[in-house]
Amino acid sequence: MAVQDAYNKVFSNFQKVRDYLAPVLKDSKFKETGCITPEEFLAAGEFLVYKCPTWQWEGGLEDKKRDYLPSDKQFLVTRNVPCIRRARQMEYTEDEDQETQIDADDGDSWMYTHSTRVTKTMDEIAQNIMTEEEEEAEIRKGLEKLDVEDIPDLDDIPDMDDIPDMDDQVEEEEDPSVDTVKKNANDKVLQVRTYDVFITYDKYYQTPRIWLFGYDEERRPLTSTQVFEDVSQDYVKKTVTIETHPHLALSLASIHPCKHAEVMKRIIERMTEGLMENNNEEKEGIRVDQYLIIFLKFMSSVIPTIDYDHTIST
Numbered sequence: 001m002a003v004q005d006a007y008n009k010v011f012s013n014f015q016k017v018r019d020y021l022a023p024v025l026k027d028s029k030f031k032e033t034g035c036i037t038p039e040e041f042l043a044a045g046e047f048l049v050y051k052c053p054t055w056q057w058e059g060g061l062e063d064k065k066r067d068y069l070p071s072d073k074q075f076l077v078t079r080n081v082p083c084i085r086r087a088r089q090m091e092y093t094e095d096e097d098q099e100t101q102i103d104a105d106d107g108d109s110w111m112y113t114h115s116t117r118v119t120k121t122m123d124e125i126a127q128n129i130m131t132e133e134e135e136e137a138e139i140r141k142g143l144e145k146l147d148v149e150d151i152p153d154l155d156d157i158p159d160m161d162d163i164p165d166m167d168d169q170v171e172e173e174e175d176p177s178v179d180t181v182k183k184n185a186n187d188k189v190l191q192v193r194t195y196d197v198f199i200t201y202d203k204y205y206q207t208p209r210i211w212l213f214g215y216d217e218e219r220r221p222l223t224s225t226q227v228f229e230d231v232s233q234d235y236v237k238k239t240v241t242i243e244t245h246p247h248l249a250l251s252l253a254s255i256h257p258c259k260h261a262e263v264m265k266r267i268i269e270r271m272t273e274g275l276m277e278n279n280n281e282e283k284e285g286i287r288v289d290q291y292l293i294i295f296l297k298f299m300s301s302v303i304p305t306i307d308y309d310h311t312i313s314t
Contacts, residue, residue: 018204019202019203019204019246022203022204024037024038024068024203025037025038025206028040028288030264030268030288030291031265031268031269031272031285031286032265033261033265034207034260034261034262034263034264034265034266034268035205035206035207035261036206036207036208036288036291037206038066038068038069038201038203040288040289040291041069041201041208041291042069042070042073043288043289044208044288044289044290044291044292044293045057045073045076045199045292046289047289047290047292047293048076048292048293048296049076051293052078054078054079055076055077055078056076056077056078057072057073057074057075057076058072058074058075058076058077058247059071059072059073059074059247060074060075060247060248061247061248061249064246064247064248065247066201066203066246066247068203069201074200074247075198075199075200075201075246075247076198076199076200076292077196077197077198077199078196078197078308079194079196080194080195080196081194081195081196081197081306081307081308082192082193082194082307083192083193083194083195083214083230083305083306083307084192084193084305084307085305086229086230086305087229087230087231087232087233087303087304087305088229088233089305090304090305191217192217193214193215193216193217193222193230194214194215194219195212195213195214195215195230195306195308196212196213196214197210197211197212197306197308198210198211198212198213198245198252199211199292200245200246200247202257205257205258205260205261206261207257207260207261207264208257208260208291208292208295209254209255209256209257209260210254210255210299210302210303211245211252211253211254212227212230212252212253212254212303212306213250213252213253214226214227214230214253224242224253227253228240228253230303230305230306231253231302231303232301232302232303232304235255235302239255239256239259239302240253240254240255240256240302241253241254241256242254255299255302255303260295263298264291264294264295264298267294267298268285268286268294271285271286271294272285272286296308
């Protein structure tokens, strides 16, 4: 483990130099390559914050700001995201035992692991991104299904003053076992870990990058070993490593972005095909401001039990 940590530290310093020397992407190529420019990252971040207010922009440390992003919008963060289970606790039936493999041009591939909150196909992901008109239509459908005959007459509902006070009818007795009962009840209260999830822009790979900072049930920071318990085991210390956050003086778990562009390109292509088939009037397909919404869905394959999915309503 010490050798691996030393390697990660050296590689992290190498990445800093490489990131500094890399040119800033100027031309939009997100559909062709899966990469986005800093301006597109900003637009996608604004859309994410608009749709999911739990996400917010932050500026980070003054000496770590990047001049290709606004001073107060260096990265995105959502805090106190629940993580109820460990990744190894996830079990699946044969019907749920499905995998979607996305092949990269260099012969490698990325596997969508199983999660009850991760969509199984690209078409299903596309269907989750609805316009405001589609959302209003869904609400109208729900209202039409309401049965007004099941609503009781207001005259049949008793007045609160007419309901006798239970304290006047039941004589309380001291229960000698009450302390034991309370203790057992507290033992059964579900204690969960929480995470702060960060999204930065990686200048070298020209894609977003996820960072994780976890807390235990007592709000104490998690160790790297504990954080890896919440990562799909296929990616621990391979795709997910401990590195220095580019805008904060913290060493955090990070999902390495070396495959992000290729995988996002495949996802966008499949989602665009699905939109074209379902709506002939849709010509431009997936918009660049929807990039981070799709990106976070894709990241669920790596961190399936960190439930930031509740922040994404589109």
